Amino acid sequence: MSYISGEENGILCQKDTRADNLHKRREQRNVEKENFFVTKTLYDPENMLSKRCKKKLLSEILSSFSPNVPYSVNKSKRWQKFTTKSILNDAQEYLQRIEAVVVHRTEVPLKGVNECSNIRNFEIIEDGKIGKLSSTERSKHLKYFNNRMRALRHLDKETIEPPRIHINFSKDYPAKPRKKKSKRANRRRVVLEKYVSDCAGDAIETGKLEKNGKSQSPLHLAWKERKSEPEHRLSQQCPDLPLTSQVLKKSFDTEDFFKRPSLLDVTAAIEAPHILEVIEIKIKKLDIIDLRKQFLPSVPPAFVVRWFGSNRVSISSPSYAKPSFVIFFEHEENDTTFRVRINTNSQYCEEANKENLLTIVQDRIYRDHETLFDDLYKFILRTKKMDYEVNDDGRRFAICPESFDYNVNSTVIAPNATLFMEQEQLDHLSQLYTQQNPEISSFEFIHQAGDPKVCCICRVVNDDLFSSIDGLICRDCTISSITRQLYTNQPHIQIPIVAPPNSSPIALLAAVVPLPLLAVLVRKLYAQFQGPNNPKLQFSNCPRCSAVLVPAPNSEFGCCSCTNPGCGCAFCYFCESEPHWPMSCEQYKRWTAKWDTQYLLEQKFVDGAGHVRLCVQCGEAFQVYPNSAHARCPREICRSGYWSNWEFHHWHDYTRPYSEKILNCMASIGYTMKNCGECGYPIEQDTIELHPLLNKNVSELCGHARRQRFEKQDRKEFENYVADVFPMRKVQRKLRNTRNLVLFLVENCTAWLYLTKPIGNSLKVAISDLFFLLLDIQRRIPEDSNDFLERMHHMEVKARDLIALIQRYKLNWRNF
Structure with missing residues (x-):
């Protein structure tokens, strides 16, 4: 072992210096770039540390290094501050009980330290000095350096090896290409034969496992089977199995293979207005807090109270309350901190701001505990509630709200x-x-x-x-x-x-x-x-x-x-419009683009001598005859916009906001607004003329069924008769439901036939018979109750048969 005396000699890496002269290109090509990477790993072969301790050690950022993340030394000028002594001293002061070692490797250890055999030297602290365990030019396995450390510290083989932190410095050594290319290269081409094993197909489909439980790829299983059988036998079996490249391509092209999970957009929930405050108040140790007696007596029975142990309680608002909120009261027995948590789906405003909230909590904690919840509840009611209104642009509920009743x-x-x-x-x-x-x-x-x-x-x-x-x-x-x-x-x-x-x-x-x-x-x-x-x-x-x-x-x-x-x-619940079966959402969108305007014509029973105009101010349609002197709206409220000569007045620098219903009618008939030459704003028209947009027979049948379903006068006679004859509300609801079902099917099935144009007249005949059956029942009112129930039951059976017929037709058309 060689010891390093000075800190300057312990520099781990040098800056990648290159010649600044652009003319020395040959020297720049010969200089290899020193790609140093730094990683931190944990070495514990005996599993002495618990999972929690391992997780803690790996999660701690030691010397600005996160675990299992390669850091380039050539960035952020790390070569100037990284020395062996500085890193080991910092680790020894922070870890205290666990030893840190600097390991020099030839590869970045990302999959595990025990399996790597690319270590060149160790640097450790021994007796206050930095020691270096070096190998020969050839890299060694980790076990080699562990044995040398045992011999250095005079440890027996039975002694358990303690855990330690490895700070790995890895240098990328690029492989040098050969100067001369082989003459036999690219002379032959090997083509893989077909899969020949009896179990190869099953292994590809089911993912066969080895004894150690590791999954094997289809190519590995096929190659394993080919090695175990003679070549002449392999060429005779399984002639219909596809080639290896075809099987692998099929497995990689499937939807379930490497399928990315669909991301859920939670941006609206994260950015939604809310209040989440945690207020901590220091109290005296002598103060005894009883949450049940001091804070809960004023809570109404409609609120939900949940206990989390004896020192934490939550109070939630009912489901129908707006805004919603949850209030927590909690304290700890051995601590002097009392916490109040407030979580709402509203936001602060001028009347209820954060300063007012802090004042309420502090005053009630020290003075009156029982009124704390009441004051917090009143404060939350003063906050600004969420905007529950949705933008009505283009929504069917804004155009035709009566269709949703x-x-x-x-x-x-x-x-x-x-x-x-x-x-x-x-x-x-x-x-x-x-x-x-x-x-x-x-x-x-x-x-x-x-x-x-x-x-x-x-x-x-x-x-x-x-x-x-x-x-x-x-x-x-x-x-x-x-x-x-x-x-x-x-x-x-x-x-x-x-x-x-x-x-x-x-x-x-x-x-x-x-x-x-x-x-x-x-x-x-x-x-x-x-x-x-x-x-x-x-x-x-x-x-x-x-x-x-x-x-x-x-x-x-x-x-x-x-x-x-x-x-x-x-x-x-797919397009948030009114029910429109059997039409799809796209078909119903194309249908309503013309039907909303056409129904205004059907409401007025227009004959051949007149025409219908739509008032853009009130949205009402009215009939105008050819001999009429004026084409203005007959309502008194719409006459304020006319001059004394009954000409419509245009207000300069003003544009009236039109409703969605009027804008939809203008778009369906192709009407465009004209701009005023003086102010540049659109010239408002008092009324616009409507033209037929659909087939006359289709519009008459759909309009008649829709009037029977929506007009109160047409429903009044039927509902009054049902209420007088049948006192049970359950029977009344069933009969009204059957009538609405028949009228709904007549209108929407006719529209669906107009859009799809199926072959044959069976559906048209079934719809017409069902509608005339309902008209016949309404024409016989009043009649005997038993006969009426029998006719209504027969009509309900006919309606369900029509539903089954359309479903069968749609299924056959989809399969076709």
Whole structure:
């Protein structure tokens, strides 16, 4: 062993100096670039360290080096400050008990130190001096240097070798090409024969394993079988199997091979307005805090109270409350810190800012504990709520909101969806998560009083930490773990924190994760546990009340009805428009582009002597005859924009915002606005003339069915008769539902026939017979109740037969 006396001689690498003169190109080519890389690895052959200790040592950044990450020495001028003595002294002061060694290698050790045989020398600290264990010109295995260290320190073979940290310096030695090329190179070409083994095909498909459990590639298995059998026998077996290149190409081209996970966009949840505050207050040791008696008496029964041990309690708002919030009260027995956590999906405003919140908490802690929750609740109500309104540009609910009502839709086409109540689902998901991970419910991390509280991931000392399986974890690391799993769309979400026994770790996340992001996590966990029972599980928002819904799993029509009390909105959860089966979303978009304008003509029963105009101010359509003196809107409210000579007045420098319904009609008839020559703004027209856009027979049939379904006068006689004859509400709902189903099928199936134009008249005849059957039943009102029920039941059977007929036709057309 040779000892190094001075620190200057312990420089690990030199700067890659090259000639600055551009004319000396030959010298520049001969100079090899010194590519030094620095990595840090852990060596523990006897497994003396626990998993937690190994994770801690690898996570600590020693001398600005992270574990298993190659750092280039030629960057950031590292060659000026890296010496053997400085690195080992820093490591010895920081690690104390574990030895650090500088290892010089010829390759970067990324897969494991024990398997590498590319070590040139060791540098260690021995008796306060730096010692160097060198080998010959040829690199040696790690075992060689371990034996030399044992002999140097007079250790027996039975003595356990202690763990140590290896700081590896690796230099890239490029292979030099041959000066003369071989004459026999590229003279022959070897073509792989077909797979010939009896088990080669099974191994390629099922991924056969060796005895040690390692998976082998198809090429390795085929080559192994070829070596074990004679050549003349191999050429006679399995003549139909593809070539090796074809099999490998097929395996690499499949969708499941090297398939990247679809990323989940959580940007909206992360950037959503929220308040997440943690307020810490120092109290006296003599003050005795009883959370149950001092803080919970003023909590209303509608709020959800959850306990996490005896020193932490959360109060959550009901599911229907806006804004939503969770308040935590917690303290520690041996500490003088009392914490209040507030998590809402609202944001600060002028009336309720952060300073007011801090003042409320500090005053109530020292004076009146019982009114703290009431004051915090009033403060949250004064905050600025989230903007629940969605942009209505181009949405069907803004153009035709009456088409979403439950009174004009059928539960057969739009069955009731499950209302996703976050607070109720949180308890259910917590129980399922605990059952799936039983070790979490029985695990409890006990922290010793004298030890400092350090996060097991980022190694930051902090008093506000939570328990985890690996130790203690901070809030930032918890949020980072949850966000990463959601963004990468992991199939199974792992909760990083651990809750006390008989409590929910998912509910405890409300103390760390903002509520908008927690709502996304709850939906993801719901899909994780309910996915096997419902493969087509998806979430949708009601266009009217924005409630989160889970559509029925057996729905074949792509529609659902909101079950939020007072809503009942029926919609398609693919395009958020009104139910439109059997038309697809794209077909319905093409249909409504003309049908919305055409229906305005059908509403007025236009005869051949007149035409229909649309008022752009109120959106009403009216009929105008040829002998009429004026084509203005007949409503009194629309006459304020005219002059005394009944000419429409244009206000300069003003543009009226048109509704989505009027803009849609203008686009369908091809109407363009004209600009004023004086102010440059569009000249507003009082009325525009409408023209037919669809076939007359199709528009008449669809318009008649739509009037029967939407007009109150047409529904009044039928609903009054049903209410008078049948006192049971269940029977009344069923009869109204059957009528809405028939009218819905007549309108939408006719539109679907107009768009698809199938061969044959069987569907047209079935639709016409069903519609005339309903008109005949309504014409016989009032009649005997038994005859009426029999006719309605017969019409319901006909309607379901029509649905089955269209489904069969669509299936055959798709297969064709």
